[in-house]
Amino acid sequence: MAKAKANQGVQQSAEMGNIGMLVDIPVTQIQLGKYQKKLSMDRVRKIADSFDINRMRPIEVSYRDGKYYCFDGQHRVNVYLLKGWRSIPAIIHYGLTYEDEAYLFARQQENVGAVNVNHKWNALVEAKDPETMEIVKICKDWGFVVLGHTHKGNNIKCVKLLRDFYRDLGDTLLATTLYTIGSAWDYMPHSADNAIIGGLFLLIKTYKEDGLNFKRLGDKLAETTPKLILRDMEDKYHSVRGEQRRAAHQILSIYNKGAKGKYRLNPELLK
Numbered sequence: 001m002a003k004a005k006a007n008q009g010v011q012q013s014a015e016m017g018n019i020g021m022l023v024d025i026p027v028t029q030i031q032l033g034k035y036q037k038k039l040s041m042d043r044v045r046k047i048a049d050s051f052d053i054n055r056m057r058p059i060e061v062s063y064r065d066g067k068y069y070c071f072d073g074q075h076r077v078n079v080y081l082l083k084g085w086r087s088i089p090a091i092i093h094y095g096l097t098y099e100d101e102a103y104l105f106a107r108q109q110e111n112v113g114a115v116n117v118n119h120k121w122n123a124l125v126e127a128k129d130p131e132t133m134e135i136v137k138i139c140k141d142w143g144f145v146v147l148g149h150t151h152k153g154n155n156i157k158c159v160k161l162l163r164d165f166y167r168d169l170g171d172t173l174l175a176t177t178l179y180t181i182g183s184a185w186d187y188m189p190h191s192a193d194n195a196i197i198g199g200l201f202l203l204i205k206t207y208k209e210d211g212l213n214f215k216r217l218g219d220k221l222a223e224t225t226p227k228l229i230l231r232d233m234e235d236k237y238h239s240v241r242g243e244q245r246r247a248a249h250q251i252l253s254i255y256n257k258g259a260k261g262k263y264r265l266n267p268e269l270l271k
Contacts (some may be wrong), residue, residue, distance in 0.1 A: 004226060024087040027080045028062065031069045035102035043076045051083060058089040060104075062096040069098075070116070071105040118147060121159040135166050135174070142178035143187060149190035153191035154182070161194065161244075165201050173204060180218045195233070199247025203255075206248075207265050216263060222256050229254070245270075 059073030068090070070077055080088045096104070124132040139146050139156060146162065148155040156162055166174050177200055185191045204212060233243075234249035240246045248270060256264050 003136045012126050015165065021092050023090060023092055023191045024070055025061070025090050027085060027088050029068055030059075030077050030088075030090075031067050031071055032074055033071065033098060033101055033105070034211065035071070036104060039074060041078075044075055044082060047079045049080065056089075058091050060091045060093065062093050062101045064096060064098070064101075068092070069101055071101045104156060117160045118157075121147060131163075131166070134171065135162055138166075138171060138175050139178060142175060144178055144192060151183065151189075152187065153189045154187040156192045156197065158194040158197055160269050161198050161201065165197070168205060169208070170199070173208065176214055177201075177204060180214055180221065184218050184221035185226060188225060190230060193226060193230065195243040195247040196226050196228060197244070197245025199229075199233075199251050202244060202248040202270070203251055206270050211262055211265060213263065216259075217255055220257070222249075224254055 054074060056079075057073070059070050059076050061070045063067040063069075070090075074089075077088060086129060121132065125136065136146055139162075144154045144156050146156050146159060153204070162174075165177070181191055181196070181200070190196065229247060229250050233246040237246040237249045240249055249267075252267060252270055256267070258266075
């Protein structure tokens with residue numbers, strides 16, 4: 001029945017000259033061209049585990065030689081198969097050759113565009129996602145903005161790192177860190193650079209249970225500047241992989257300068 005209905009819709013659309021009609025078509029009748037990338041069943045299972053019909057875009061197929069050839073959405077097709085669905089919404093194109101399909105497949109990402117972390121963050125803000133809004137509030141409470149439109153030292157752009165910080169260390173340590181930065185440097189340029197925020201994240205994550213003293217950290221940061229940290233970390237720790245880890249080593253060196261006994265942190269713990 002579904003097959004007859006779908007084929008009837010295709011026939012009528014072809015006669016009318018319509019292109020790109022949205023029709024439910026049988027999942028088992030969809031073909032894949034050789035131009036498709038290798039199917040990842042891990043990705044299929046991951047999508048299926050968090051399946052939400054409202055987030056599933058229609059696939060795009062070419063109706064050619066009496067068959068449906070999918071050139072955008074092979075993973076969605078296999079999700080529907082895995083979930084036991086009989087049909088799937090599809091935008092149907094007519095009159096395409098195999099070469100046309102391959103070309104559209106190759107160009108589809110240029111037309112659609114990937115959702116990067118900043119776009120996703122802004123969308124979550126618009127959706128008033130509780131976790132995202134809590135992070136925004138913490139930043140605002142201590143004088144910082146997230147993804148602002150300025151180059152000031154209070155503009156935090158490393159949103160993935162900010163979320164990792166919140167999830168791994170909690171709201172209190174995130175708030176304390178932002179307070180420490182603001183108090184030590186008064187939001188001077190580079191205060192909220194990725195390397196600085198990331199370096200402090202690694203330092204605090206490593207030593208929060210091993211004697212890290214936030215008052216000492218704030219006092220020692222006030223003796224230098226973010227710009228000097230960024231410069232010196234490249235000179236002294238250029239062999240360390242990752243700018244955030246290089247920054248962590250440099251901040252630790254500043255923290256340990258003149259420290260004795262319980263105030264000195266063991267550098268061996270910061271791998």
